[in-house]
Amino acid sequence: MKSKSLKLRGVNLGSWLLLEKWMVPSLFEGLAATDETTWCAELGSAAPEKLRHHWNTFVTRDDFAWLAERGINAVRIPVGHWIFGPGYPYHPKYGSERQPFVTGGIDVLDRAMEWAREFGLHVVLDLHAAPGCQNGFDNGGILGVCEWHTQPDYLAHTLDVLERLAQRYCNHPALHAIEALNEPRWDVPTDYLKAFYLQAYARIRKHCPTDRVAVVFHDGFRSFREYLGFMQAPEYENVIFDLHRYQCFDRAEIDMDIYGHIRKAAGEWKQEADDIITELNLPAICGEWSLGLDLRVVSLWAEGPFNHALEYMDDFQQNVATRGYAAAQLATFEKYLGWFFWSYKTETTPAWCFRDSVERGWLPSSFR
Numbered sequence: 001m002k003s004k005s006l007k008l009r010g011v012n013l014g015s016w017l018l019l020e021k022w023m024v025p026s027l028f029e030g031l032a033a034t035d036e037t038t039w040c041a042e043l044g045s046a047a048p049e050k051l052r053h054h055w056n057t058f059v060t061r062d063d064f065a066w067l068a069e070r071g072i073n074a075v076r077i078p079v080g081h082w083i084f085g086p087g088y089p090y091h092p093k094y095g096s097e098r099q100p101f102v103t104g105g106i107d108v109l110d111r112a113m114e115w116a117r118e119f120g121l122h123v124v125l126d127l128h129a130a131p132g133c134q135n136g137f138d139n140g141g142i143l144g145v146c147e148w149h150t151q152p153d154y155l156a157h158t159l160d161v162l163e164r165l166a167q168r169y170c171n172h173p174a175l176h177a178i179e180a181l182n183e184p185r186w187d188v189p190t191d192y193l194k195a196f197y198l199q200a201y202a203r204i205r206k207h208c209p210t211d212r213v214a215v216v217f218h219d220g221f222r223s224f225r226e227y228l229g230f231m232q233a234p235e236y237e238n239v240i241f242d243l244h245r246y247q248c249f250d251r252a253e254i255d256m257d258i259y260g261h262i263r264k265a266a267g268e269w270k271q272e273a274d275d276i277i278t279e280l281n282l283p284a285i286c287g288e289w290s291l292g293l294d295l296r297v298v299s300l301w302a303e304g305p306f307n308h309a310l311e312y313m314d315d316f317q318q319n320v321a322t323r324g325y326a327a328a329q330l331a332t333f334e335k336y337l338g339w340f341f342w343s344y345k346t347e348t349t350p351a352w353c354f355r356d357s358v359e360r361g362w363l364p365s366s367f368r
Helices: 036-058 061-069 105-119 152-169 190-205 258-279 315-333 354-359
Strands: 008-012 074-080 122-129 175-179 214-218 239-244 284-289 338-341
Touching: 008 122, 008 284, 036 105, 061 105, 074 105, 074 338, 105 122, 122 152, 152 175, 152 190, 190 214, 214 284, 258 284, 258 315, 284 315, 315 338
Parallel strands: 008 074, 008 338, 074 122, 122 175, 175 214, 214 239, 239 284, 284 338
Antiparallel strands: none
C-alpha cells in the first residue's frame, strides 16, 4: 500500500509524449504547425519516423536515473487522448486525415512506467490533451480551439481513455495517481467540469483501488473555494487537488521587479496554501511551476511588450535573483502534499528546464 501522505517532489516530462512547440522548436522548424495536431496533419507520412525518434531520445532511462540520484521521487507524464491510437473523434483541424496522430506512444509509456519502477519513482499519469481541446492552448493539442465541453463524443472519449489508462496500469507499482484533465479553461462551465470529474473518478475507480492510486483534478483556473465540499470522504477517497502557479502570463506580474515576484511566491501564494490546507479538506499539489519570468520564450505567439524582471541584470544578479525566486516558491509549495516542476527538459529555455536549473545552481542539487 502506498502512503497517501507521501511528499511528492517531482518534475513533469513535458513535450515528450505531447509536443509543445516552444519547448522543442527544432521539431517545428520550417513548418506552419503550432501544436501536435497540426504537426501530425502537416507532416503526414513523414510524422511517424520523426516523432518516434523524438520519443526515443528526448527522455531516456538515463534521465530517470539522473532524477532518482537527485532525490526526485515522482514524475508527472502528460499524454494526449490519442495515446492508444485510432478510435478518437474527428476534428476539422485534422484536415483530410481522419486519424492523424502517430501510433506507438503507449509503448513508450509502458517503457517509462518500467523505468519509474526500476528507480523507485511515483508516476502521475496526466491526460494533458482532450478531444476538441479543453483550453485552446498548444498543450491541449489544438491552439486556439476550446471545444472539448461542446460535444458528447468528446466527453465520452475522454472518459474511455482515462478508464483504459486505469485498466492498463492499475496493478503497476509505479502508478501513484491519474489526473483526469490538465488545465481545463476558466470558461468551461464549473458544473460541467465537476460532473466530468465525478464520472472520471468512477471510471478510474472501476480498476484502481483507493489505497493504491489517487485521482487528481485540476482547479480549472478558478478559486479553490468553488470546490469546497466537493469529492469528500468517505464517498470519495484518495482525491488530490491540483493547481498550477506561474508569474509570467499576467501583465501585472510581468511588470513586477524580482522583489515583487519573490514577495508573491512567499507571501500571497503561501497564504493561499494555508487557506487551501485549512478549508478544502483535500490534499493539494502544485502540479506545475517554473523559474520562468520571460513571456517571449514560453509563448511563441504572445504579444509584447516582453519586459521582465531580469532583463537589465548582469549574470551574477540574474543567478542570485533566480535562486531567490526558486527558494521562495519551494518554501511555499513544500506546504502542500507535493509539487512538480515544469518541465524536466527544454531545448532553449533554462528557467523552464529542471535539469538546467539544477546544473546552474538555481535549484538544489539534492531533494532528499
